[in-house]
Amino acid sequence: MAGTIPSRTAAQILVDSLRIHGVDTAFCVPGESYLAVLDALYDARGAIRLIVARQDGGAAYMAEAYGKVTGKPGICFVTRGPGATNASIGVHTAQQDSTPMILFIGQVPGEFADRESFQEIDYRLMFAPMAKWVAQIDRADRVHEYLSHAFHLAMSGRPGPVVLALPEDMLTQTASIPDPASYQVVQASPADADMAKLSGLLGEAKRPLVILGGTVWTREACGDLRAFAENSGLPIACSFRFQDLFDNRDDHYVGDVGIGINPRLAERVRTADLLLVIGARLGEMTTGAYTLVEPPRPRQKLVHVHAGAEELGRVYQGELLINSGMPQFAAALKNLKVNGSAWKAWREQARADYLEWTRPNANPGRVQLAEIVAWLREHLPEDAIVANGAGNFAGWISRFYRYPGLRTQVAPTNGSMGYGVPAGVAAKVACPDRVVVSINGDGDFLMNGQELATAAQYELPVIFVVVNNSMYGTIRMHQEREYPARVYGTTLRNPDFAGLARAYGANGETVEETAQFAPAFERAVKEAEAARRPALIEVRIDPQAITTSTTLDAIRARSLKG
Numbered sequence: 001m002a003g004t005i006p007s008r009t010a011a012q013i014l015v016d017s018l019r020i021h022g023v024d025t026a027f028c029v030p031g032e033s034y035l036a037v038l039d040a041l042y043d044a045r046g047a048i049r050l051i052v053a054r055q056d057g058g059a060a061y062m063a064e065a066y067g068k069v070t071g072k073p074g075i076c077f078v079t080r081g082p083g084a085t086n087a088s089i090g091v092h093t094a095q096q097d098s099t100p101m102i103l104f105i106g107q108v109p110g111e112f113a114d115r116e117s118f119q120e121i122d123y124r125l126m127f128a129p130m131a132k133w134v135a136q137i138d139r140a141d142r143v144h145e146y147l148s149h150a151f152h153l154a155m156s157g158r159p160g161p162v163v164l165a166l167p168e169d170m171l172t173q174t175a176s177i178p179d180p181a182s183y184q185v186v187q188a189s190p191a192d193a194d195m196a197k198l199s200g201l202l203g204e205a206k207r208p209l210v211i212l213g214g215t216v217w218t219r220e221a222c223g224d225l226r227a228f229a230e231n232s233g234l235p236i237a238c239s240f241r242f243q244d245l246f247d248n249r250d251d252h253y254v255g256d257v258g259i260g261i262n263p264r265l266a267e268r269v270r271t272a273d274l275l276l277v278i279g280a281r282l283g284e285m286t287t288g289a290y291t292l293v294e295p296p297r298p299r300q301k302l303v304h305v306h307a308g309a310e311e312l313g314r315v316y317q318g319e320l321l322i323n324s325g326m327p328q329f330a331a332a333l334k335n336l337k338v339n340g341s342a343w344k345a346w347r348e349q350a351r352a353d354y355l356e357w358t359r360p361n362a363n364p365g366r367v368q369l370a371e372i373v374a375w376l377r378e379h380l381p382e383d384a385i386v387a388n389g390a391g392n393f394a395g396w397i398s399r400f401y402r403y404p405g406l407r408t409q410v411a412p413t414n415g416s417m418g419y420g421v422p423a424g425v426a427a428k429v430a431c432p433d434r435v436v437v438s439i440n441g442d443g444d445f446l447m448n449g450q451e452l453a454t455a456a457q458y459e460l461p462v463i464f465v466v467v468n469n470s471m472y473g474t475i476r477m478h479q480e481r482e483y484p485a486r487v488y489g490t491t492l493r494n495p496d497f498a499g500l501a502r503a504y505g506a507n508g509e510t511v512e513e514t515a516q517f518a519p520a521f522e523r524a525v526k527e528a529e530a531a532r533r534p535a536l537i538e539v540r541i542d543p544q545a546i547t548t549s550t551t552l553d554a555i556r557a558r559s560l561k562g
């Protein structure tokens with residue numbers, strides 16, 4: 001039958017494969033190493049949108065964020081050596097955040113391989129510790145097989161990044177091969193015996209706590225989980241930057257277990273008698289650097305449910321380890337009969353602690369950041385997406401914002417700076433009808449501020465906020481703790497951010513006191529949507545406002561005394 005199948009180049013087969021697997025968008029910085037793919041994408045432009053970024057790291061972050069927002073693999077194309085090394089930050093982020101993503105890299109032609117020819121790197125070696133799988137496609141007639149495996153791997157078990165190298169000469173070779181079936185998501189299900197054992201453990205518990213995290217959640221799974229919370233009355237916490245898995249406004253939500261955790265919640269994690277950890281990895285950020293939950297056998301009884309079997313028993317010896325996808329586990333939980341009377345007061349107190357912790361407090365200076373975030377939580381539409389990168393400014397978002405549901409938060413669990421701008425762009429590409437706010441630090445913003453040009457080029461009305469304290473504040477904080485009064489390498493002289501935004505064709509405003517923020521934000525949204533262009537609001541904060549609960553001077557004084 002092969003004779004009836006038209007002959008196509010490997011590049012055309014690859015693009016057909018993307019279409020068959022449901023890809024509607026790809027991010028790239030072009031390179032001569034994969035011109036044949038670009039050409040095949042030209043023919044497929046009605047089905048697959050190509051978003052061209054200004055830096056390969058920006059493109060890779062966009063693909064990663066697109067994966068987060070859509071729950072499907074984000075697709076990125078970059079060129080060899082320089083493109084691949086720039087893009088590696090997106091692969092690292094996808095790995096730590098368990099985000100499905102596929103990075104394609106143009107590779108030197110086979111005839112020059114292994115000579116350290118121009119921009120040559122062996123990607124199998126380079127990405128081996130960072131990706132779920134790295135391979136090089138050497139034959140046109142196996143392109144479908146490699147892509148199918150890539151999609152299955154990216155989406156199954158614990159999702160993550162896959163890297164595929166594409167030798168330039170391979171891309172123009174031809175083959176006549178039949179189209180593949182689109183990929184299926186493969187996830188395990190909990191056994192009845194697991195659910196029975198869980199039921200027994202809940203029956204004995206007096207101070208249980210649920211910690212949610214990870215990425216294989218669906219809207220339905222979150223709905224099932226919510227029904228379970230209501231039936232059982234269990235307190236629900238979320239792990240670092242997975243705060244949108246459970247409606248923060250719901251009475252069962254008690255806060256996030258991550259950087260800058262509410263001390264009362266930390267104490268609750270420590271003194272719980274049963275931890276039901278669903279989808280979270282139990283990494284450094286979720287365990288208070290392994291102090292709230294101590295390895296190897298925690299004081300709390302531990303039930304750990306994870307989509308990746310390799311995560312179970314990795315650090316902690318649990319009471320019950322369950323390998324399951326989130327939809328499968330949440331569906332089973334929904335049917336579990338649990339009497340929650342034993343922990344009613346425990347949960348109510350945890351919720352009261354959360355409400356108390358998230359009541360806006362004052363910081364030094366004329367701009368009150370907590371009030372601004374509280375204003376956003378009151379005024380943003382229910383489905384608005386809030387993106388951010390890394391820095392102490394993000395502490396105000398995780399503490400004072402209330403995420404209403406799945407895929408309203410796009411933020412890196414690996415604390416990777418420069419994420420907020422490309423993530424905002426990708427979120428708006430994925431969800432053009434939703435309000436997208438990208439909140440950045442001044443250091444953070446300038447790591448990928450060039451992607452404002454991408455937002456302008458594709459007429460994306462993203463609202464960028466830059467929280468400017470003229471320093472790499474997080475590092476200054478650590479510096480004052482460890483080496484007080486020896487400020488070095490952490491001070492920044494910044495451009496006029498509003499002026500910079502205008503140079504990109506975006507609206508720009510500067511906020512120097514709290515009351516200016518709300519009208520500036522409302523103007524930004526209205527103007528950006530009407531003119532189909534991004535907007536930027538620089539918020540100048542007092543450098544003393546170093547965290548949500550302390551000042552730089554207080555940290556320095558404490559360190560000098562100690």
Ligand SMILES: Cc1ncc(C[n+]2csc(CCOP(=O)(O)OP(=O)(O)O)c2C)c(N)n1
Nearest residue numbers: 391392393417441442443444471472473474
């Ligand atoms: C890509 C990357 N480079 C460096 C760091 C180390 N780092 C963590 S936070 C931070 C400073 C953040 O500064 P800014 O964005 O201005 O936020 P602030 O802490 O001042 O609120 C740095 C340099 C990092 N996390 N990621």
Ligand SMILES: [Mg+2]
Nearest residue numbers: 441442471473
């Ligand atoms: Mg800063």
